[in-house]
Amino acid sequence: MTEKSLRERAQTLAEALPYLHKYHGSSVTIKCGGSVMLDADLQAGVLRDVILLSYVGISTILVHGGGPEISEMMRRLGREPQVVEGLRVTDAETMRIAQMVLVGRINQDIVSAINQQGGKAVGLSGKDAGLLVASKKEGPVDLGLVGEVEEVRPEILHTLVGAGYVPVVAPIAVGRQGETFNVNADHAAGRLAAAVKAAKLIVLSDVPGILRDRHDESTLISALTAAEAQALLDAGVIEQGMIPKVQGCLDAARSGVERCHLIDGRVPHAILIELLTDAGIGTMISA
Numbered sequence: 001m002t003e004k005s006l007r008e009r010a011q012t013l014a015e016a017l018p019y020l021h022k023y024h025g026s027s028v029t030i031k032c033g034g035s036v037m038l039d040a041d042l043q044a045g046v047l048r049d050v051i052l053l054s055y056v057g058i059s060t061i062l063v064h065g066g067g068p069e070i071s072e073m074m075r076r077l078g079r080e081p082q083v084v085e086g087l088r089v090t091d092a093e094t095m096r097i098a099q100m101v102l103v104g105r106i107n108q109d110i111v112s113a114i115n116q117q118g119g120k121a122v123g124l125s126g127k128d129a130g131l132l133v134a135s136k137k138e139g140p141v142d143l144g145l146v147g148e149v150e151e152v153r154p155e156i157l158h159t160l161v162g163a164g165y166v167p168v169v170a171p172i173a174v175g176r177q178g179e180t181f182n183v184n185a186d187h188a189a190g191r192l193a194a195a196v197k198a199a200k201l202i203v204l205s206d207v208p209g210i211l212r213d214r215h216d217e218s219t220l221i222s223a224l225t226a227a228e229a230q231a232l233l234d235a236g237v238i239e240q241g242m243i244p245k246v247q248g249c250l251d252a253a254r255s256g257v258e259r260c261h262l263i264d265g266r267v268p269h270a271i272l273i274e275l276l277t278d279a280g281i282g283t284m285i286s287a
Contacts (some may be wrong), residue, residue, distance in 0.1 A: 001164030016276040019034040023275065024057040026199040027161065029257075031063045031189035031248070033205045036265035038108070040066055043113065046204065050166060058275075059161045061168045061192060062121075065185035066106045070098050086244040087137070090144040090182040096163060098182045099125075102170040110168050121166040126173040127180070128158040132188060134181040144166035147173045147181025149188060152195035161196075190248030194255030201243035201246050201252045202274060204265030210246065223284045226253045246285070253287040262286040 007260035029049065037043045067088065071081040072098055092096065107123040114121035128134025131154070133227050134147030160167045171188040173181045186203060193201040210232065212219035223233070229246055232238050238246050249260035262281030263270050274280055 012084070012277075016272075019273055020056055020058075020274040022213060023199055025059075027059040027061065027196050028053065028275065029061045029063065029189055029193035029196065029198040029201050029252075030271065031065070031201070031203045032265060033065050033067075033185070033203075036204050036206055037064060037066075037110070039266075042266060043110075044117075045268055045269065046168065046265060047110070047114050047117060047119070049269055050061070051114060051117055052118060052272070054164070061167050061169065061196060061198070062110070063171065063185055063189040063192060064102075064106060064110060065171065066098075066102045068093075069106060070101050073097050073101050076261065077102060084141050084143060086186075086241045087143055087146055088182060089141075090146050090196060091131055092145065095145045095180060095182055097258055098171050099180060101102070102118070102266055103172055106243060107168055107170040114166060115203070117168055121162050121168050123168045123170070125170040126183060126188065128173060129153065130185060132171070132173035132260055134192070136175075136181070136277065143164065145181055147183045149173060149183060149191045153190050154192070154195040157196055165245055168248045184244045185246075186244040188248075188249035188266060190251035190257075190260075191255075193257050193260075194235070195254040195268040196251070198257055199259075200275070201257050202271060203249065203260070204264050204270065205241075206266055207242070207265070208264075209262045209281075210238060210242065214242075221283050222280075223286070226250055226274060226285060227287055229285050249285045253285055256287075263268070 050060050074081050103125045111121045111123040133151040134149050137146045137148040171183040171185040173183045173249050208220050210221045253258050261284050
């Protein structure tokens with residue numbers, strides 16, 4: 001390693017110091033989309049960043065999705081996925097598939113990967129300790145067993161974080177009568193961030209952030225207030241899979257989370273760039 005590269009590394013660490021001081025002892029909720037986690041190298045990078053944060057005293061709760069994997073499994077079983085405004089239409093059989101993929105495979109794969117890289121992780125679904133309590137989501141289209149979170153019971157998260165573990169949460173919720181609901185991971189992350197009073201909610205996706213024109217990355221919007229983000233939703237500027245991501249951020253921002261960030265998880269060390277440098281990337285939504 002050359003002297004120049006060593007100086008650059010030292011400068012990066014020095015730049016991070018004020019942010020390490022600011023966020024030490026605080027909690028950050030990170031939602032990682034299934035599309036990012038499909039790439040083994042991207043997944044490994046994200047999980048290394050999560051482990052690093054835990055080592056420097058920033059507690060992390062990781063919420064994961066799994067849409068592409070669920071759709072793939074459905075097609076293998078001869079079922080065609082249906083999605084309405086970013087939400088999966090979920091009948092009883094789709095619910096069984098979603099639970100199997102999210103809880104039985106993706107969640108445990110992430111937990112294992114964190115533990116293998118030197119972190120300490122514990123896998124949860126929203127059904128564990130009644131973490132996420134939901135009811136059927138109502139709307140103009142019947143989405144089946146899609147749930148809307150009514151209550152978060154974060155005691156299990158506090159217990160795990162206090163013992164130095166990274167909770168890894170699959171977005172499956174329980175109903176008041178013991179039903180099982182499929183909850184959108186972005187919505188779940190927003191509600192969890194609010195419940196644990198997170199300093200930040202970071203949503204990783206495979207897009208640069210909120211675009212005024214979704215076909216033109218040069219139209220990236222770097223910062224919005226919650227009111228401005230809601231206006232873009234109402235105007236139809238935010239479409240398809242970005243709708244629940246922005247809704248999750250708005251839930252968090254309106255419930256006390258100071259900053260919510262929609263960032264491109266394909267960028268190496270995107271979490272660290274957003275959290276520990278002067279630069280920042282993607283779109284920030286503030287209350």
